[in-house]
Amino acid sequence: MTALHVPRTASDEGVIDGAKKTLGDAIVAVKSHVGEITLTVKRDEIANVLKLLRDTPGLEYQQLMEIAGVDYPDRPERFEVVYHLLSLTKNRRIRVTVVTDEATPVPSVTGLWPVAGWLEREVFDMYGVLFAGNSDLRRILTDYGFEGYPQRKDFPLTGHVELRYSEVEKRVVYEPVSLPQDFRTFDFLMPWEGPEYRLPGDEKATSEEPGATSPAPAPNSPPGGDVKTPTETPKTTDKPSETGAGKPADVEARKEARKPRAPKAEQEVSKPEDGPDPKPKGRRGRRSGGGAT
Numbered sequence: 001m002t003a004l005h006v007p008r009t010a011s012d013e014g015v016i017d018g019a020k021k022t023l024g025d026a027i028v029a030v031k032s033h034v035g036e037i038t039l040t041v042k043r044d045e046i047a048n049v050l051k052l053l054r055d056t057p058g059l060e061y062q063q064l065m066e067i068a069g070v071d072y073p074d075r076p077e078r079f080e081v082v083y084h085l086l087s088l089t090k091n092r093r094i095r096v097t098v099v100t101d102e103a104t105p106v107p108s109v110t111g112l113w114p115v116a117g118w119l120e121r122e123v124f125d126m127y128g129v130l131f132a133g134n135s136d137l138r139r140i141l142t143d144y145g146f147e148g149y150p151q152r153k154d155f156p157l158t159g160h161v162e163l164r165y166s167e168v169e170k171r172v173v174y175e176p177v178s179l180p181q182d183f184r185t186f187d188f189l190m191p192w193e194g195p196e197y198r199l200p201g202d203e204k205a206t207s208e209e210p211g212a213t214s215p216a217p218a219p220n221s222p223p224g225g226d227v228k229t230p231t232e233t234p235k236t237t238d239k240p241s242e243t244g245a246g247k248p249a250d251v252e253a254r255k256e257a258r259k260p261r262a263p264k265a266e267q268e269v270s271k272p273e274d275g276p277d278p279k280p281k282g283r284r285g286r287r288s289g290g291g292a293t
Contacts, residue, residue, distance in 0.1 A: 010090035012037055015059070019094075022056050023049055038095040046083070046098050047107045053085060053094065054112065061085035061094055064109070067119035069127040073153045077101045079129050083109075100129060108133035126151040 015037055016030055026045040031038040041049045053061045063086040070080040077099040085094050100106050108131040109116045120131040121140040128149040131137055139146060143163055148155055158177060166173045 007091050010087070010092050012092060015092075015094065018056070018058050019053070022052050022059065036093070036095065038097060040097050040099075043098040043100055043104070043106055046081075046096070047109050047112065049096060050083060050085070050109055051112055053096070059087070060089050061087045063088055064113040064116060064119075065093075067116060067123055069123040069129060069151065071127060071151065071153050075099075077104075079127055081106055081123060081129060102128060103130075105130035105132035107131070110134055125149070128152070 012032075012035070016032065019037075019039060020027060020030070023039075023041065023045075026041050026049050027039060028042060029040040031040075039049075050064075053059050064083065065086050066082075066084040068082045068084070070082060072078050072080070079100050079102075080097050081100065083096040085096065087093070098106060106129060108120060110120070110133065117134060117136060118140065120134050121137060123129050124131065124134075124137055125139045125141050126149060142150065148160075160177050161174045162177050163172055163174050165171070
């Protein structure tokens with residue numbers, strides 16, 4: 001049996017102790033869950049923390065992979081800024097978070113990784129988090145003049161305009177936001193069991209009108225007519241006739257059907273301007289009762 005070639009990953013053993021020793025009082029909380037380490041650090045120390053995680057031997061998280069935002073409206077400091085780091089030499093990851101509010105900026109880390117400029121602009125555009133030291137903190141995903149921050153939990157879903165490119169008008173058009181589907185509470189049941197409610201216009205649901213009859217239960221169904229398809233025995237086809245494909249087509253007929261056809265105008269026989277219509281070939285004139293005409 002051939003062994004699978006997978007990248008070698010260093011264990012996270014000793015990472016928490018090494019981080020505590022290196023970062024000291026800058027750490028607020030440490031969490032290790034499902035093989036992932038998360039460090040919550042002081043907001044003002046984030047640049048120094050990431051620099052130490054990058055340059056300290058034994059830690060060596062050299063690459064910044066992502067900066068993301070999370071919104072918790074019930075907290076006094078509602079926003080979390082999450083930094084994802086990757087160690088290229090040890091092939092392992094670590095997550096670092098800080099908390100802030102709508103008015104307090106987070107120190108920028110563009111001096112450590114220039115790519116952080118784009119990532120911080122995304123968090124600013126979606127959540128409104130400010131980054132002190134970012135020299136180009138502009139919106140990057142929304143349109144010019146957009147008001148509000150779309151990924152905040154309290155951002156309204158209606159009352160705004162959206163833009164799109166119109167193929168008909170050949171320009172960018174602005175129009176009110178329209179939600180094609182009403183908001184519902186989904187119960188996430190298994191699809192073959194069906195929901196407890198009945199959607200309007202669903203003909204498969206049992207009618208509750210007076211005089212309506214319920215469909216007959218399937219053979220060998222349990223009492224009450226509750227038929228469920230077992231997941232362990234999926235439906236299969238035993239014969240080609242059950243697939244609906246039919247018999248294979250004749251080879252010569254298929255070749256004939258795939259031949260390119262001449263344009264319809266060339267197939268029609270043009271009639272002369274004057275004189276009778278030409279007699280079709282291969283047909284004999286009828287004889288009348290008095291003899292040949």
